Amino acid sequence: MKYIINVSKLNERGFDHLKEVFENFEGIDYDYLYAYLSYLEDAEIVFTDYSYISEFSSTIIRVMNDVNEDYNNLTLSYGEENEPMKRVILDVTVLNEEGHDYLMKLFDFPDYYGKNLDALYDCLGDLDDTEVIIINMDEVNENSLKILSIFDEVAEEYGNLRLTYES
Secondary structure (H helix, E strand, C coil), X not given: CEEEEEHHHHHHHCHHHHHHHCCCCXXXXXXXXXXXXXXXXXXXXXXXXXXXXXXXXXXXXXXXXXXXXXXXXXEEEECCCCCCCEEEEEXXXXXXXXXXXXXXXXXXXXXXXXXXXXXXXXXXXXXXXXXXXXXXXXXXXXXXXXXXXXXXXXXXXXXXXXXEECC
């Protein structure tokens, strides 16, 4: 099932907007949202009108990423339904914790992915046009900064990545 979340409305109305989006959602906190989302099956969540991501909407996205990491039941993307560019949300908080394992799952890298910066450069260069929304930049550490610099290099060299950095 596809769910469309308008980030501007989410910023303004909070959990009330989520009640409009999700059937039978009665939550007023992040724990309830996590539990609710964990029961969804093969849900596609598309974020629209995301010119500004507040701390609240960033936390909502982080909860959704956590659910997907734990249950692998959500597809999260930004944009309109028929846009040709693939969109991926990269959470620096998760990157700090899981590193290359997280990137391998997030971008569906092949099993032979070497889990190092050279292999990352090669695999990112092979991606089709992809927008990468990098959230929680205020959590960046030395290791994740090195990894993100590879994203910058590939975007400049190949032009196949469009990067957006959010705090």
